[in-house]
Amino acid sequence: MSLPLQGQIIFVTGASRGIGRACAIAFSQLGGHCILSGRTQSGLIETDDLIRAQGGQATLLPLDLGQHDQIDNVGPSIAQRFGRLDMWIHAAFHPTPLMPLVQLPDAAWEKNIAVNLTGCWHLIRTLSPLLNQAPQGHAIFLQNMASTEAFWGPIAAIQAALQNLIECWKKEISHLSPLQIHSFKPVPTATRLRSQFFPAEKKEALALPETIAQQIVSLIIPS
Numbered sequence: 001m002s003l004p005l006q007g008q009i010i011f012v013t014g015a016s017r018g019i020g021r022a023c024a025i026a027f028s029q030l031g032g033h034c035i036l037s038g039r040t041q042s043g044l045i046e047t048d049d050l051i052r053a054q055g056g057q058a059t060l061l062p063l064d065l066g067q068h069d070q071i072d073n074v075g076p077s078i079a080q081r082f083g084r085l086d087m088w089i090h091a092a093f094h095p096t097p098l099m100p101l102v103q104l105p106d107a108a109w110e111k112n113i114a115v116n117l118t119g120c121w122h123l124i125r126t127l128s129p130l131l132n133q134a135p136q137g138h139a140i141f142l143q144n145m146a147s148t149e150a151f152w153g154p155i156a157a158i159q160a161a162l163q164n165l166i167e168c169w170k171k172e173i174s175h176l177s178p179l180q181i182h183s184f185k186p187v188p189t190a191t192r193l194r195s196q197f198f199p200a201e202k203k204e205a206l207a208l209p210e211t212i213a214q215q216i217v218s219l220i221i222p223s
């Protein structure tokens, strides 16, 4: 019996752990071939091993979203190797430490913008030619855990900027392509990111990354 995503190519950022990894595994179980992206090779290999253990296949693409010239090669490389791209799941996120805005060092602000905002724009630019050609393409952006409370300024700024970027991209492509662009906000989930921001929180009270991945699957394949 053929699986619903058989033959589809799916690019996953943040695939080295957490929600990105869980999505890569869940979409591979549905027959998709995931391109696993992130900086940590050992994490990407572990995700690949988990996918292979379930009979799936994946391709590793180590990538630092702060290296914008590397990102620009991603679309052409996928085109050359696979000739198509059906889905992009954007789960990568660089956590900026929580601190008063007046104490935030230049380097922390600049990295936040470079990885979380400029990196995402470069990905949109390099991936959209392929995604626009997909007969049933999807781009899924995970919203961050932004809050407009004290000390969350850089993260809240990224969330607002990304939401607007995504809305504009949606309108730009609406007459050109069947690509569907989704923005999804996970409930608090037990990942390294969550424990960095909320170290004292009880993990048992949090959702599992696998649960979030199934909710994201449901966006694409309603049950």
Ligand SMILES: NC(=O)c1ccc[n+]([C@@H]2O[C@H](COP(=O)([O-])OP(=O)(O)OC[C@H]3O[C@@H](n4cnc5c(N)ncnc54)[C@H](OP(=O)(O)O)[C@@H]3O)[C@@H](O)[C@H]2O)c1
Binding pocket: 013, 014, 015, 016, 017, 018, 019, 020, 037, 038, 039, 040, 041, 043, 063, 064, 065, 066, 090, 091, 092, 093, 094, 095, 115, 142, 143, 144, 145, 185, 186, 187, 188, 189, 190, 191, 192, 193, 194
């Ligand atoms: N966990 C939650 O409760 C929660 C709630 C709401 C929203 N979210 C959102 O869900 C998404 C996934 O978060 P998560 O909780 O799964 O976090 P996570 O487990 O810490 O994963 C973050 C991912 O981002 C990648 N990343 C970080 N810096 C990068 C860089 N410079 N270049 C490329 N990749 C980079 C990491 O890979 P490498 O370090 O290997 O590069 C890792 O795979 C994030 O957007 C987060 O804001 C999470």
